[in-house]
Amino acid sequence: MADNVGNADARPDLELEEEFGDERPTIDEQEMADAEKGCGQTAIGMPMGHPAGVPMTGGHPGGHPGGTQRHGGARSMGFRPGGGEAAAAYEARTGIKAPRIIAWEITRSCNLSCAHCRAAAEFGHYHGELSLDQIKSNIDDIVTITNPIIILTGGEPLMRPDIWEIIDYAHEKGAMPVIGTNATLITDEIAAKMAEHKIPRISVSVDFPTAEEHDAFRGQVGCFDSTIEGIKIAKRHGVGVQINMTVTTLNYKKVEAVHDLAESLGVDAFHIFMLVPTGRGEDLLDKELPPEDYEAVLEWAYERQKTSPLHFKPTDAPHYYRIIRQKAKAEGKKVTREEYGLDAMTRGCLGGITFCFISHVGDIQPCGYFDMQLGNVKEQPFSQIWTESKVFNELRDYSLLKGKCGACEYKAVCGGCRARALSVTGDYLAEEPYCVYVPASMRPDCEE
Numbered sequence: 001m002a003d004n005v006g007n008a009d010a011r012p013d014l015e016l017e018e019e020f021g022d023e024r025p026t027i028d029e030q031e032m033a034d035a036e037k038g039c040g041q042t043a044i045g046m047p048m049g050h051p052a053g054v055p056m057t058g059g060h061p062g063g064h065p066g067g068t069q070r071h072g073g074a075r076s077m078g079f080r081p082g083g084g085e086a087a088a089a090y091e092a093r094t095g096i097k098a099p100r101i102i103a104w105e106i107t108r109s110c111n112l113s114c115a116h117c118r119a120a121a122e123f124g125h126y127h128g129e130l131s132l133d134q135i136k137s138n139i140d141d142i143v144t145i146t147n148p149i150i151i152l153t154g155g156e157p158l159m160r161p162d163i164w165e166i167i168d169y170a171h172e173k174g175a176m177p178v179i180g181t182n183a184t185l186i187t188d189e190i191a192a193k194m195a196e197h198k199i200p201r202i203s204v205s206v207d208f209p210t211a212e213e214h215d216a217f218r219g220q221v222g223c224f225d226s227t228i229e230g231i232k233i234a235k236r237h238g239v240g241v242q243i244n245m246t247v248t249t250l251n252y253k254k255v256e257a258v259h260d261l262a263e264s265l266g267v268d269a270f271h272i273f274m275l276v277p278t279g280r281g282e283d284l285l286d287k288e289l290p291p292e293d294y295e296a297v298l299e300w301a302y303e304r305q306k307t308s309p310l311h312f313k314p315t316d317a318p319h320y321y322r323i324i325r326q327k328a329k330a331e332g333k334k335v336t337r338e339e340y341g342l343d344a345m346t347r348g349c350l351g352g353i354t355f356c357f358i359s360h361v362g363d364i365q366p367c368g369y370f371d372m373q374l375g376n377v378k379e380q381p382f383s384q385i386w387t388e389s390k391v392f393n394e395l396r397d398y399s400l401l402k403g404k405c406g407a408c409e410y411k412a413v414c415g416g417c418r419a420r421a422l423s424v425t426g427d428y429l430a431e432e433p434y435c436v437y438v439p440a441s442m443r444p445d446c447e448e
């Protein structure tokens, strides 16, 4: 496979807490004040709580940062993506935020063939993949506008023999490379190289708590055991590990069990990914959670992170940032950095805002699931595409959102999944199809 959707998929998950690490106010204060005044309830009265009968936990609010939570990752190395001089100069010059995280599919080749893979990757060489020289030139251009975290993903990035040269070059130029991998190829030698080449963290997909279920989903017997072993080896060598779980109707009742497995392995973070059925995942269209269960999983995550030692980050689930505010309001709390850490500073969908995806052949997309090429780095500099693309610029203008999302008081913190909107309606500015919330202005019963 390509690791999974989980990262191979190029999501801004690996170090999301870096997103707005400069502490500038990025969430529209007025809109959030409006949200505070609104009804703030899910329109269909979803039960607050957890999916599938998992008991909710109590505890301190927010979860991040500090406390007993493990961390690891780029921030622990003092790295601030998009916090350098180039990014500040770029924003001053253009009025556009520079990308802080770039997921880069450095190869599409993979040793697995997972059912839900964004890349629909297979073993073998893919024609037209960027050469090492092309990758280096692109890094040279990227660092003229930012110093991002670069998630090296695939396919399986460890299948690319020159990955260590890519990593060294990215470091040398001031970026921070991390790796999204299925971990089945991690040996002592590979993990030692990760440590030697200063990889702060890897992300690894684990979708089920048992070998039988995971292997069936991943399409290869023995995959679960290899992955778990790879995680243990990486940890032994001091490399941080984030476990990604892609949530579908097949496994949403097992989120607690996978969380507990992650905790028992001593990893640093547990990120749930809500399936976006593109690539090979299109075959899983009927496995996408209905919006009500989707909401319940996110509510479970909100509660569970209060006591978990792991860093949580629901990904490709932008309305989690609406749920945070609804829950906080019900608990009589403000969503401040002190209470909620960097969850208070970031936004649901970051595609085109501070995140984007580069494919194995150099195509640029807002994210790995957003099935539209906005340019190719073989033909045009990355920095030019980031600055001039009409789609990127439309994604940055929340006033263009349509339907419920356009009317929603939470659009600045959520925005809906633009890839899902594109895939379901053909219009990336249409309302998010997987949200139960009805904005206050669309509810006659809601008194402002």
Ligand code: SF4
Pocket (backbone or CB within 6 Å): 318, 319, 322, 404, 405, 406, 408, 409, 410, 411, 414, 415, 416, 417, 431, 432, 435, 436, 437, 438, 439
């Ligand atoms: S209506 Fe759209 S912007 Fe509002 S919470 Fe739902 S997905 Fe987010």
Ligand code: SF4
Pocket (backbone or CB within 6 Å): 011, 012, 276, 315, 316, 317, 318, 348, 349, 350, 351, 366, 367, 368, 369, 370, 416, 417, 418, 419, 420
């Ligand atoms: S468009 Fe959807 S899948 Fe892509 S980054 Fe935004 S939330 Fe994630």
